[in-house]
Each structure stands twice: as C-alpha cells, then as structure tokens.
Amino acid sequence: MESYSFIVNDESGGMRLDVFVSRMLPQISRTQAQRLIDEGNILVREKPAKANSKLTPGEIIICRIPLAKPLLVAAEPIELDIVYEDNDLLVVNKPQGMVVHPANGNLTGTLVNALLHHCHDLSGINGILRPGIVHRIDKDTSGLLVVTKNDFAHRNLAQQIKEHTVKRVYIALVHGVIREPGGLIEAPIGRDLHNRQKMAVVLKNSKNAVTEYQILERFQDYTLVECRLKTGRTHQIRVHMAFIQHPVVGDPKYGPKKVHLGFVGQALHAKTLGFSHPRTAKWLEFSVDPPRQFHEALLKLGSSVLIG
Numbered sequence: 562m563e564s565y566s567f568i569v570n571d572e573s574g575g576m577r578l579d580v581f582v583s584r585m586l587p588q589i590s591r592t593q594a595q596r597l598i599d600e601g602n603i604l605v606r607e608k609p610a611k612a613n614s615k616l617t618p619g620e621i622i623i624c625r626i627p628l629a630k631p632l633l634v635a636a637e638p639i640e641l642d643i644v645y646e647d648n649d650l651l652v653v654n655k656p657q658g659m660v661v662h663p664a665n666g667n668l669t670g671t672l673v674n675a676l677l678h679h680c681h682d683l684s685g686i687n688g689i690l691r692p693g694i695v696h697r698i699d700k701d702t703s704g705l706l707v708v709t710k711n712d713f714a715h716r717n718l719a720q721q722i723k724e725h726t727v728k729r730v731y732i733a734l735v736h737g738v739i740r741e742p743g744g745l746i747e748a749p750i751g752r753d754l755h756n757r758q759k760m761a762v763v764l765k766n767s768k769n770a771v772t773e774y775q776i777l778e779r780f781q782d783y784t785l786v787e788c789r790l791k792t793g794r795t796h797q798i799r800v801h802m803a804f805i806q807h808p809v810v811g812d813p814k815y816g817p818k819k820v821h822l823g824f825v826g827q828a829l830h831a832k833t834l835g836f837s838h839p840r841t842a843k844w845l846e847f848s849v850d851p852p853r854q855f856h857e858a859l860l861k862l863g864s865s866v867l868i869g
Contacts, residue, residue, distance in 0.1 A: 563626040569616045578605065579612040582624055587723060588716040589626070597626065628685075634663050634692075639675035644847050649714040649840055650707055651680075654849045657703040657826050662694050676708060683708065684715035695719055696727075696793060701811075703852045704731070704831025709839075717839030722793060728835030729790040731798055732777070732851060734828035734858060735807040736816060739784045743775035746801040750794040759814060760796045762804045770794040772801045780862045783810065783822075787832075798829060810858075822858040830855055 567585050569576075582594040582603060589597070595612045597603050604623040605614060616622070642654040653672065655661070660671045676683060676693060683693035693708040695718045709715040721727050751767030753759040771791035778785040784807065788798050799815045802808055808816030811824030822828075835846035850856070859866070 562628060565624040565626075567622045567624070569618050569620045569622065571618045573616055574618040576616050577612065578603065578610055578614040578616060578622070581616055581622065585622075586624060586626075587720040588712070589624075590719075597624070602627065634668065634673055634677060636677035637669060637674040638678050639670070641672075641675050641679055642849075643679075644705065644849060645845065649711060649838070650709050650718070652705060652707050652834060652845075652847050654705055655698060655703060655831075657701055657852050657854075660700045661697045661706070680710065682710045684710060684712045696722055698831050699796065699799075699827075699829075701826030702731075702829045702831060703855075705834040705847055705849055706831065707834065707836065714839040718836060721836055725791060726837070728833060728846065729793070729831065730833035730848075731788045731790070732830050732832050732855075733786050733788055733798060733802065734810045734822075734824075734855070735784050735786055735802050736810060736821070737782065737784065737807045738779050739776055739786065739807055741776075743773070744805075746770075746772045746774065746805060748801060748804055750797060750800055760794070760800050762800060768792070768794055770797050770801065772798055774802075778864055778866045780864075783862065785859070785864070785866060799827060822861060824854060824858060828855055828858065 565586065573581055579591050579594045579598060583589055583591040598610065598612045601609045602625040605620055643651055644654055645652040655672055660667055662673045663671050673692060673694065685692055693710065695707055695709055695715055698704060698706055707718060709718060748762040748770060749764060749767035750760050750770040751763045751765065753761035754763060769792060773789040773791060775787045776784060777787055790797060799809050799812050803815040810821050810828040812827035830851040833846065833848045835844065838845055
C-alpha cells in the first residue's frame, strides 16, 4: 500500500475531492480517484468522504493506493506488431478487431494477453487487467499505442497525455463531402442521455473535447480526413465526426448500419504517435500504414493519396 498526504492550500479551497487527488497525483486519473474514494482509500480529516466533497483550506487529505495484485490474466502466444521497444516501453501497431485489455466476458485474445506472453515487466498502476496500458484505442480502430514496462514510465507518459503534449494523429474515411479544408471541433463529450452504451455531445456530466481535422482527399460520397486529438475522450473522433454529420465509414454505433465499401469495423486508424521518452526526454515519433481493407477502400474510390 502506497500512502500520500496533502494539506489543502488556499488555491485548492472549494475544489472537488476527486479533482484535487488527480491533480496532486498525476499517475491517478479522475476516474481512478473516484474509485479509490468509493473504496474508502481517500480520507479527509481521517474520515471517508464523497468524490464531490468540496475541500476547505487546511484540511489534511490522506491517499492510500493499494499495490497491484498478482496478475490473473493469462499470457497467450499472440503475434504482435512491435514498432519500437526498449527497457521502459514498447510501441505496438494494434490490428483492427483486437480488444486492448480484458474485461468481464472477454478475458482472452486481447492485446494485454499478448503482451504478457511477450514480456513480464509491465507497469502495474492500472491494475491486474490493464498492466502497461497508458491509453487505449477502440477494438475496431487500428494503429499505434504505447505500453509501459514500469511505473516510472507509466506515470511520466500519463502526465504527458494529461498535459496534451503527446502527438496523436488519426486518419479516417467519413461519409459525405466536407467542403471546408479543415476545422476544429470543440464539443463536450459524455454518456448519451438516451443510450448508456454510447457517448455523445452533451452538456450534462461531460468533459471538454477538442478534435482538429484536415481534409486529405474528397470523393463523390466520402472524405478522407486527418484528425489530431487535442483531448482523449472515449470514442472522441467517432462522436465528433458524427456530430458534424460526417460519421466514420463502417461505424455502426454512430453512423449508418449498412456496410459501405466492404468495411468491417470503422475506417479509423491511429497513424502517428509521438511523445518524449520518459527517461531520456528524447522525442520519439512513429507512423504506420493503415490496414489492408482501408487501403483497398481507397483503391476502389480512385484515391490519389493512397496511404500505405
């Protein structure tokens, strides 16, 4: 059990407890802080409190973080496309259709299962089901993500993501023809008020979300776009493109359910990933081509860009 204590200063007076904890401990997300609070591991004046408790200057906050439990997820000999690896981290090109980490009812065949077979020194900050996982991409989104081998690297990269200094560039094929050369979508994202299985642009219980996009090529009924994440919300690009009436091709959750251009899963690919190495501070940047079905769809459309 790791234990930390903080005294609330004047500047933090009136701040929510979960926000305070996530700011004081960069390795802890606000969601993780809320879970720790619910479990009674965060104390205010030596007593349990609620996540939305407003803090008073001079209060002492005690944070207890349980150590990671022994891994219960099975290692599986699944082939990985490793773009880069060193003693602190590895960058993986995740195939479309692969889930990043195990969850209830889905404990095998994930990226984590494959990683556990490849190496045994993954960071434990995110617990027994998400070792090494700093950020995620959706099951049916292909492309790059970074995985950490120790808690030092994990904390550093989590902070870079929190400060929005990680470069994340996606390419997407979307429905309709976007006339402008590009734009900035600033629209908060939260749970869909009518369907808890979906995210949506909503004002209630939402988080700020910003996506920058640029047109790469236009077709008769589609547009190829490059999207840069300024924030990292769940399903962000898919929700934002649907919000501007240009949903991602092959995305049945936020777009037409009919299959277009033979796509199984959304036409969304995490093409470029850049960050400062947590130990050396050297800038690392990687790019990978989209999967075969993405390339074949562009061929059908007569693309002149033809990525990959």
